[in-house]
Amino acid sequence: MGASLTPEATAPARRRLLAVWLAAAVGFAALLAVARASESGLDDPDPAQQRPGFLDAGALPQPAPGLTDALPWSGRRAIAFFVRPDSVEDLCRSLSDDRPLEGADIAVVVSGPGECEGVTTVADPAARLARAYGLRRPRSGDAPVGYAVVDGHGQIRYRTLDPSVADHLGEVRTILRATP
Amino acid sequence: MIVADQAGPSPPLRLCLWCLAAGAVELALYLSYRGHDARFHWFTHLFVGASTALVVMTAVTLRTRRPLPYPLVWPVLGHLFAMTPDLAFSGGVAHQRWMDVFLGHVSSHFVPGRNVTWYAVFLASLALYLAAVDRSGQR
Numbered sequence: 001m002g003a004s005l006t007p008e009a010t011a012p013a014r015r016r017l018l019a020v021w022l023a024a025a026v027g028f029a030a031l032l033a034v035a036r037a038s039e040s041g042l043d044d045p046d047p048a049q050q051r052p053g054f055l056d057a058g059a060l061p062q063p064a065p066g067l068t069d070a071l072p073w074s075g076r077r078a079i080a081f082f083v084r085p086d087s088v089e090d091l092c093r094s095l096s097d098d099r100p101l102e103g104a105d106i107a108v109v110v111s112g113p114g115e116c117e118g119v120t121t122v123a124d125p126a127a128r129l130a131r132a133y134g135l136r137r138p139r140s141g142d143a144p145v146g147y148a149v150v151d152g153h154g155q156i157r158y159r160t161l162d163p164s165v166a167d168h169l170g171e172v173r174t175i176l177r178a179t180p
Numbered sequence: 181m182i183v184a185d186q187a188g189p190s191p192p193l194r195l196c197l198w199c200l201a202a203g204a205v206e207l208a209l210y211l212s213y214r215g216h217d218a219r220f221h222w223f224t225h226l227f228v229g230a231s232t233a234l235v236v237m238t239a240v241t242l243r244t245r246r247p248l249p250y251p252l253v254w255p256v257l258g259h260l261f262a263m264t265p266d267l268a269f270s271g272g273v274a275h276q277r278w279m280d281v282f283l284g285h286v287s288s289h290f291v292p293g294r295n296v297t298w299y300a301v302f303l304a305s306l307a308l309y310l311a312a313v314d315r316s317g318q319r
Binding site for chain 2 (some may be wrong): 010014022025074173178
């Protein structure tokens with residue numbers, strides 16, 4: 001049986017362990033604060049709701065409201081991108097780069113002036129369509145930037161805010177692949 | 181001054197090397213979550229994975245009455261296990277509910293309090309493990 005250490009001998013070791021715990025507590029608190037502070041006004045107030053990565057979150061699936069007379073088209077999947085005028089150009093450039101989303105009808109819903117050549121563009125200045133699709137209000141409270149994916153039965157299966165959606169078309173393709 | 185003996189680096193230096201290795205892995209994982217809004221996911225899976233590892237480490241430490249070697253490796257492994265579905269997502273596989281087998285990968289994001297809750301769980305798990313180490317040192 002080993003000899004017990006005296007209180008004088010254990011005190012420095014205990015202080016070292018306490019220092020490890022305090023360093024972790026302060027370090028991770030600082031990292032969390034920095035991450036929270038770096039969120040933009042376009043982000044979801046609840047980060048868990050942004051880009052969850054799986055279908056049928058929350059109240060979904062839900063019937064998809066009409067974007068135009070022809071969209072969503074029965075039997076075809078559809079993606080509705082909701083963007084602001086200042087981000088239309090980036091999204092359209094990404095969409096035209098390599099046609100990453102073949103197999104789905106695409107509509108770009110703009111909360112102001114803007115046109116996306118070769119893609120159905122819908123003006124939604126009052127963000128009425130965005131609300132109808134259940135997109136959450138971003139932290140700024142303005143029109144949301146994000147997208148919704150509709151399955152071949154006309155049901156919304158995925159929706160999220162995504163301020164950088166033009167850079168995340170690979171992610172959109174992953175969600176589309178999972179959508180029947 | 182730290183002096184390495186003939187058998188290799190001294191314990192403090194070895195500990196520091198493992199600190200650096202674990203830190204480098206975590207930094208790489210952090211950077212792999214491209215986009216600022218994905219950091220939220222990194223924190224969740226880090227806290228959940230590390231907390232699970234720390235609870236296991238506590239049990240092993242109490243049983244063997246010795247601290248585990250390379251204590252930073254286990255939390256990193258826990259994190260990697262918890263984030264496995266995110267690696268699959270990068271490969272084009274969307275998340276599904278069954279992926280909760282990876283330490284609640286899907287549902288862990290939705291606990292009340294979100295990452296602050298997991299931060300508290302992590303600190304409690306760490307305290308538990310350090311208390312076990314302290315206890316083992318007194319024997």
